[in-house]
Amino acid sequence: MKTQLVEDEILDMMKLENQFGVFNNNMMMLLSDEDKAYVEEIQSLCIEQEEKIGRIRGHNNDDYYDWFEWAGKHGLINRSNEYPHRSDLRIGMKAELLRCWTMDIFNPQFNMAMGASSLCINPIAHHHQNKENLVKDLQDLFDGKKIGCIGITEPKQGSDAVNMKVKAEKADGGYVVNGIKCYTTNSPKADMCAVYAVLNEEDPRSTMVQGISHKDWDRGFKSERIGIPSVTKVHIGKTTFEDAFIPEEYMTGGPGEGYHILFEGLVPERIGIAATNVGQMWGAFSLASLYSTVRQQFKSKILLHQAIGMSVLAKYHSRLTSITMALLKLAEAYDAKRDELEGISPFMNPFVAMASQMKEQAAYLVHDLTYECMHVMGGTGVTDQTKMPIIQGVSEIAEVVGGTRNVQLLIGSRTINTMVKMI
Ligand SMILES: Cc1cc2nc3c(=O)[nH]c(=O)nc-3n(C[C@H](O)[C@H](O)[C@H](O)COP(=O)(O)OP(=O)(O)OC[C@H]3O[C@@H](n4cnc5c(N)ncnc54)[C@H](O)[C@@H]3O)c2cc1C
The missing domain is CATH 1.10.540 (Butyryl-Coa Dehydrogenase, subunit A; domain 1)
Known part of the structure; x- marks a missing residue:
């Protein structure tokens, strides 16, 4: 400070x-x-x-x-x-x-x-x-000895990530990758990148591969930091693959398998983002509620002014408790069904829709709740004397990471169709 x-x-x-x-x-x-x-x-x-x-x-x-x-x-x-x-x-x-x-x-x-x-x-x-x-x-x-990142998004392929353009070519003993990924969280600091690429951009589903590229290889990936003012401490990059060679022993998925891995990965990623948003909300809510019990204005704790205690803190407390309980239930169900889901196609996994639903809700709520809790603290909320501005920064990007609300709702609308067909 x-x-x-x-x-x-x-x-x-x-x-x-x-x-x-x-x-x-x-x-x-x-x-x-x-x-x-x-x-x-x-x-x-x-x-x-x-x-x-x-x-x-x-x-x-x-x-x-x-x-x-x-x-x-x-x-x-x-x-x-x-x-x-x-x-x-x-x-x-x-x-x-x-x-x-x-x-x-x-x-x-x-x-x-x-x-x-x-x-x-x-x-x-x-x-x-x-x-x-x-x-x-x-x-x-x-062990935290190495730092990793994931390369899905490309400059021209954001929400429509499947139709990616980064190209993989089969070479002796592995694959050569060419193209640019962007918004790659950690890539300027990362030692390795789990990258997706396609052999044929006209047919990404059956030609998508995934492999682990290392930055310190002669033919590894390169990264330049991009500016994202909301999260000044997290390094996010434009990640370039220029004749980057990934040996077979570092490939996690061959042609077509990459597509399955992409979808398989979206479930834990979205549950993880929803979880992280809920954790951020507990951070913001705990700071605001602690502050409201010691800060006095007009000869009274600010918590006791109804506009703070009821209209903000109690209101968001109930929303936060509800989403916390929902996420706990989802995690318990996920753990209980883990073995049953082993080997099931990622496209048939019933948790796909729930992960999207939780992500869409949590991303909106964290932004709303953090803004309100920050302003419960008046000027103190916006200074660097507490972690509130660090929380507020991450709350701004919650909507876009892991897919925007429209992508989550697109999945939701398709799920409704499937559920009706299943009757
Ligand atoms: C801070 C940060 C960190 C990130 N980290 C990573 C990472 O580590 N690795 C990685 O691969 N990517 C990462 N991303 C990328 C992120 O997943 C994408 O930004 C996101 O998927 C949206 O893509 P886009 O930015 O190209 O937006 P676009 O796809 O161009 O979307 C623009 C707008 O159009 C809407 N839209 C798009 N398609 C539709 C549709 N079919 N129907 C209705 N509306 C639609 C969107 O909802 C949005 O409002 C990160 C992004 C940010 C900002």
Whole structure:
């Protein structure tokens, strides 16, 4: 922070321990003892790190990519996939959700960067086919020793990602990739990119491949940072593949398999984005509710002015509690059905629609709720004395990452048709 304006007592009230306290009290009836212990363990690690980096000053000054190794050491980058080299960690969609919520309260832009690395983890975890190099990449990504990114979007292919133009050609011992991907989160900092490309742009579905390109290879990918003012700490890039060679042992999917992997990946990606939005909302809501109990105006706590306590905080509290419960239910159902869904075509997966529905709702609500909670805090809300502006930044891009609302609603409208046909 540049200059502290609020009294020490008020700043202390909004410390991370108290934000976690607000969250934990709200989760009291929703989580089992095992869940609570798991959350508290991650919270303790975050509180320790908060002290080490120098509290809010560290959040404003540090390069978040320097925190990856700390997070990796404690298994905080991803909890939805099995680690090939560790068996001490709780894994599953619910474990990932709770990890996400805790990490988002700690720092949502850092969690966004870890989330993008997880998008590189997901396809390797499911499609490494025991190839030694890919298993090593997977371990390095989990451990935070390497940073990953995913290359789907192209300058001319956004929502219509399937009709991609980045070209793959079969070569001796692998594939040569040419073309440009854009908005690739982490790519300026990333060591590897899970990239999709097509052999024939007229027939992307049966010719799409996916492989892992490394930046430090002679023929790896290149990246230039693009400016996204909402998330100043996350490096997002234009990613160029110029005769980039991906050896066979780094390919996760051959012709046509890439298309299946693309759709398979969208379910955990969208549930993950919805989860992250809910975590961001708990971050914003906890700050605003703590502040509203200590800030006084007109001789009264601002919480007791009805326009703050009822019209904003209570109203958004009920919305946040509802979406939190919905997401918990979705994660529990996902974990329960995991084995049943193993091997099912990604196009027949019933979670596709639910993931889109949650993403569409959460992305809108996080923007709305964060704006309102920020302004509950008046001037303090927009200064760098709390993490509110960091949360507000990520809330602005929630709509577009992982596909805009119209794409989610397109999936929704097709689902209605399928459901009627199934009668
Ligand atoms: C901060 C950030 C991080 C990102 N990270 C990544 C990443 O790591 N990897 C990656 O591959 N991509 C990433 N993306 C890209 C993101 O997924 C795309 O921006 C998104 O899918 C939208 O594509 P577009 O920007 O080209 O918009 P467009 O597709 O051009 O859409 C423009 C508008 O048209 C609407 N529209 C489009 N098609 C339809 C339709 N059929 N019906 C109705 N309306 C429609 C959209 O809803 C939108 O409002 C990121 C983007 C941002 C901003």
